[in-house]
Amino acid sequence: MATTLHHLAAACVLALAAAGLCAPASAAVHEDHPKATKVLKEKAKADAHKKSKKKKEEAAPVVADEPEPDVTDSVVAEYSCELNNKVTIYTNVNDDGHIALRWKNRLHRLDRVGTTTGAQRFENPKFGLIWIGIPSKGILLDSKLNRQLANECKKPEPAPQMAAAPAEKKEG
DSSP: OHHHHHHHHHHHHHHHHHHHHHHHHHHHHHHHOHHHHHHHHHHHHHHHHHHHHHHHHHHSOOOOOOOOOOOTTOEEEEEEOGGGOEEEEEEETTEEEEEEEEETTEEEEEEEEOOSSSOEEEEETTTTEEEEEETTEEEEEETTTTEEEEEEEBOOOOOOOOOOOOOOOOOO
16 A cells, blocks of 8 residues: 555656646747737737727717607706716706706706605616705716716805995085
């Protein structure tokens, strides 16, 4: 039995030594061989192209053939947000279940979603837009990319009215 273990250990040592000698030699052949270099470069280029194409597909939202909502006879509320973003909300007094939201020169129809917090929440699942409005501010989210589009959206406060200047006395 000792002979069998001795032979097995010797075979393992011989196999490891052979693998150690062959690995660097085979790697050097592939790295220096012009065809191998060309194939590896083409493969890397194709992989990079696939990654950039996939990234572009993820970044660009799928534009559905959704007609723009009619905003005639709507109440307009313009919001100024962080990073100089603008959001315009169009509401109709006869339809509190929907709003129209203008974001990046595109008008979207959003449907009301019930909440337990009292905040107004509107969604458009096709574009992944979510508008959450509370009395002091609003936020626009992209549910497809899981990120904020516009934050700290507030209505501009009206300028304070100047008090009328008292009438000047006539000197006589």
